[in-house]
Amino acid sequence: MVAPPDNDVLWARSLHHSHNGSPALSGVSLGVREGEILAVSGARGSGKTTLLRCLSGQLVPKEGEVWFNSTAVHTMPPMQRERLRRDRFGWIDSDPVLVPELNTWENAALPMLLRGSSRRAAKAAAMEWLERLDIGMCARKRPHALLQSQRQRVAIARALVSTPSVLFADEPTAPLYAADRSQVLRTLTTAARSHRITVVLATLDDEVATLADRTVVLVDGRRVGALRPAEAEGQAACSLSV
Amino acid sequence: MLALRLARGSHPLVLLRRLLVAAASAGVGFLLLCTLGWAMNHPAGSVLRLLWCVLPLAATVQFAVAAARTDPSTRPRPGLSAVGLGPAQLTALAAASTTLSCTLGSVVALLFFLHLRGDLTGLPFDGAASDLLGAGQPLPLAAALTLLAVVPVLAFLATGFALRPRKSRLVDDADPERPATPKPAPSGLPWGVALTAAGLAVETYASRGGSEAPLPLPGRFEGSPAGVLAGWSLTALGLALAGPGIAHLCGRLLQMLRPGATRLLAGRVLMDEAARIGRPLGVVCAVVSGGFAAAALYGPGDPRPFGPLTGLGATLIVGCTVATLLTAVLEARHARTETTAALVRVGAPTGLLRTAAALRAGALLAVFGPLTWLIAALAAVPLTG
Known part of the structure; x- marks a missing residue:
C-alpha cells in the first residue's frame, strides 16, 4: 500500500463496490484537501451515497483503499471505524432522522454525550449551534412538532456540534423547498469555512457548485471529467473503452 | 390464496410465530374437545370445566393478535397500495392468515383427540386416553365442530378489530417524512x-x-x-x-x-x-x-x-x-x-x-x-x- 499525498485529509483509490451484485462504484479515485468543500454530483443511482458511505467508513469497499490522515480506513476493524466515525466524522442524511424521544437540544447534543462529555458542556455547545442555525427557540420541542426544514437544521447542528474533521452530507437539501435549500446550504458552508471543517457534499443541486471549491461528477459509478495525475494512477483498468 | 403465497416466502422467525399460534390453537382446541368428551360421560357439572377453558382461550387469542400485528406481511407498504394492497386489504390479509394458522391448529387438535380416543388407529398411543375422553359413544359432530371453530373465529374477529384501518394510522402512513407523534x-x-x-x-x-x-x-x-x-x-x-x-x-x-x-x-x-x-x-x-x-x-x-x-x-x-x-x-x-x-x-x-x-x-x-x-x-x- 502506498501512503497518500500529505495535503489530502481523505484519499480514495479505485473504489469498487456492489450491493448484492448490482454495481454501485466501479473504480472511483479522489482526494479531499483539508478545509475544502467538495461537491459530489451525479444523477440518482450514480453511486454518490455509496461513495460517501465508503469514505466515512460505514461500508468497506469490495476493492480499493480509503485513507484518512495517513491511516487506512479500509483495513480497520469495525469497532475502530465506529470510533473514527464518532470522534472525527460528522454525517447528515437526506432525511433528517432524529431520535423521536429526545427534544431538539438533546438531539443536537447527542454526539457530545456519546463521546462522554458532561451534560452541561454538551448542552452549551448544542444551544450555541442551534442559535447559530436560527432554531434556538425550538430547543425544547420534540422532533414531531418541528417543520421539516427545522428538523434538517437540527440534523446539521447535530453533525456540527462536535466540530468533526470531515463532515459528510448526503443530499442534505433534498427534502426542502428552494428558499430553505439555499439557506441550509449557506449556513452549512459558512460554518464549515469558519471552523475549517472539510465537507464532502453529495448533491443533485446545481447551486452547490457555486458554493463548493471543487465538484466531482459521478456517472454510473464512474468519475467523469478531468483527473488530477495523483488520482489517475489507480484507473489503468478502465481507460480506453470508456 | 394470497395469504398462503405470502406465508411461503416469509422469514423463518415469522413462520415460527405462526407455528406457535397454531400450536396454541391446537392446545385450546384439544382442551375444549376433552371437555366435550368428559361431558358425554358426566352431563352434570361440565359447564364449569368449559368455563376454565376461557383463560387459555383468551391468552391464545391475545397471542394471535400480537403475532398478526408483528407480521411483516401485514405492515403498510407505501409502494404496494397502488397495486391494491391498501390498508383494508392488508387487514383482511392479516385476519385471513391468522385464521389459517388457528384452523390448522384446530385440525391437528381434532386428529390428536380422535387418535387418543381410539377412533383413528395405526399409530402408537392408540386410544391411550379412551376412558377419559368418552370413547364408545359417538362424537356429536356439530358440538365438536362448534368448539373447534371458537378459536379461529375469535382470532379472526380480534385481529380484524385490532388492525382495522384507523384514521390516525392512515395519516401516519401517508406522511413518511414526519416522525410519528409520540403517544401521550x-x-x-x-x-x-x-x-x-x-x-x-x-x-x-x-x-x-x-x-x-x-x-x-x-x-x-x-x-x-x-x-x-x-x-x-x-x-x-x-x-x-x-x-x-x-x-x-x-x-x-x-x-x-x-x-x-x-x-x-x-x-x-x-x-x-x-x-x-x-x-x-x-x-x-x-x-x-x-x-x-x-x-x-x-x-x-x-x-x-x-x-x-x-x-x-x-x-x-x-x-x-x-x-x-x-x-x-x-x-x-x-x-x-x-x-x-x-x-x-x-x-x-x-x-x-x-x-x-x-x-x-x-x-x-x-x-x-x-x-x-x-x-x-x-x-x-x-x-x-
Missing part, C-alpha cells in the same frame, strides 16, 4: 392500582365466607371460591391496566437527574414504548403471581391432584402470555429500526445501544419482579391462612 403518557395507572387493591380486598373478604361453594377450588380451601375468583380477575385486570403506567414511570425514573447518553436513551425509549410493552408485561405479571398463588393452593396430599389437562392449560396460559410479551418487544424493536440506523451512522457505539436495552430490561425487572412477588404473597395469604 398512559393514563391507566390510577384505575389499575384501584382495581388491583379492590380485587385483593374482595378476595380476602370472600375467603372468610361459607364453605358450600358453587365453584369448588382444589386444595383445602374453606372460603367462597366464586368471590375469590372474582377478586382474582379484578386483580389481574388491574395489573394489565397499570402495566403501561408503571413501565412509563420506570422510564421516567431512569432518565432523571442529569442523565448521560445511555440513561437518556434508555429512559426516553422506555417512556415511549411503555404503551406497547406495558400491557403484556402487566398480564405476564398477573399470570405469574396467579401461578404462585395456585402453587400455594395445591398442597401436598391434595385430594384433587394436578392433572395433565390442568398442566396443559397452565402451560398454554404462561406460554402464550410470555410469547405475547416477546412479540411486543420485537414489535417495539422493529418500530425503532430507522432511528437505530441513524444513531449508528452518527457513530453511537453498538455497545451503548445494547447497554441501553439491558438497562431498560433491568429497570422493568427490578420494578415488576418485586411487584409480582408482592401481589402473589398478598393473594396467597387468604388462601393458605
Whole structure:
C-alpha cells in the first residue's frame, strides 16, 4: 500500500463496490484537501451515497483503499471505524432522522454525550449551534412538532456540534423547498469555512457548485471529467473503452 | 390464496410465530374437545370445566393478535397500495392468515383427540386416553365442530378489530417524512392500582365466607371460591391496566437527574414504548403471581391432584402470555429500526445501544419482579391462612 499525498485529509483509490451484485462504484479515485468543500454530483443511482458511505467508513469497499490522515480506513476493524466515525466524522442524511424521544437540544447534543462529555458542556455547545442555525427557540420541542426544514437544521447542528474533521452530507437539501435549500446550504458552508471543517457534499443541486471549491461528477459509478495525475494512477483498468 | 403465497416466502422467525399460534390453537382446541368428551360421560357439572377453558382461550387469542400485528406481511407498504394492497386489504390479509394458522391448529387438535380416543388407529398411543375422553359413544359432530371453530373465529374477529384501518394510522402512513407523534403518557395507572387493591380486598373478604361453594377450588380451601375468583380477575385486570403506567414511570425514573447518553436513551425509549410493552408485561405479571398463588393452593396430599389437562392449560396460559410479551418487544424493536440506523451512522457505539436495552430490561425487572412477588404473597395469604 502506498501512503497518500500529505495535503489530502481523505484519499480514495479505485473504489469498487456492489450491493448484492448490482454495481454501485466501479473504480472511483479522489482526494479531499483539508478545509475544502467538495461537491459530489451525479444523477440518482450514480453511486454518490455509496461513495460517501465508503469514505466515512460505514461500508468497506469490495476493492480499493480509503485513507484518512495517513491511516487506512479500509483495513480497520469495525469497532475502530465506529470510533473514527464518532470522534472525527460528522454525517447528515437526506432525511433528517432524529431520535423521536429526545427534544431538539438533546438531539443536537447527542454526539457530545456519546463521546462522554458532561451534560452541561454538551448542552452549551448544542444551544450555541442551534442559535447559530436560527432554531434556538425550538430547543425544547420534540422532533414531531418541528417543520421539516427545522428538523434538517437540527440534523446539521447535530453533525456540527462536535466540530468533526470531515463532515459528510448526503443530499442534505433534498427534502426542502428552494428558499430553505439555499439557506441550509449557506449556513452549512459558512460554518464549515469558519471552523475549517472539510465537507464532502453529495448533491443533485446545481447551486452547490457555486458554493463548493471543487465538484466531482459521478456517472454510473464512474468519475467523469478531468483527473488530477495523483488520482489517475489507480484507473489503468478502465481507460480506453470508456 | 394470497395469504398462503405470502406465508411461503416469509422469514423463518415469522413462520415460527405462526407455528406457535397454531400450536396454541391446537392446545385450546384439544382442551375444549376433552371437555366435550368428559361431558358425554358426566352431563352434570361440565359447564364449569368449559368455563376454565376461557383463560387459555383468551391468552391464545391475545397471542394471535400480537403475532398478526408483528407480521411483516401485514405492515403498510407505501409502494404496494397502488397495486391494491391498501390498508383494508392488508387487514383482511392479516385476519385471513391468522385464521389459517388457528384452523390448522384446530385440525391437528381434532386428529390428536380422535387418535387418543381410539377412533383413528395405526399409530402408537392408540386410544391411550379412551376412558377419559368418552370413547364408545359417538362424537356429536356439530358440538365438536362448534368448539373447534371458537378459536379461529375469535382470532379472526380480534385481529380484524385490532388492525382495522384507523384514521390516525392512515395519516401516519401517508406522511413518511414526519416522525410519528409520540403517544401521550398512559393514563391507566390510577384505575389499575384501584382495581388491583379492590380485587385483593374482595378476595380476602370472600375467603372468610361459607364453605358450600358453587365453584369448588382444589386444595383445602374453606372460603367462597366464586368471590375469590372474582377478586382474582379484578386483580389481574388491574395489573394489565397499570402495566403501561408503571413501565412509563420506570422510564421516567431512569432518565432523571442529569442523565448521560445511555440513561437518556434508555429512559426516553422506555417512556415511549411503555404503551406497547406495558400491557403484556402487566398480564405476564398477573399470570405469574396467579401461578404462585395456585402453587400455594395445591398442597401436598391434595385430594384433587394436578392433572395433565390442568398442566396443559397452565402451560398454554404462561406460554402464550410470555410469547405475547416477546412479540411486543420485537414489535417495539422493529418500530425503532430507522432511528437505530441513524444513531449508528452518527457513530453511537453498538455497545451503548445494547447497554441501553439491558438497562431498560433491568429497570422493568427490578420494578415488576418485586411487584409480582408482592401481589402473589398478598393473594396467597387468604388462601393458605
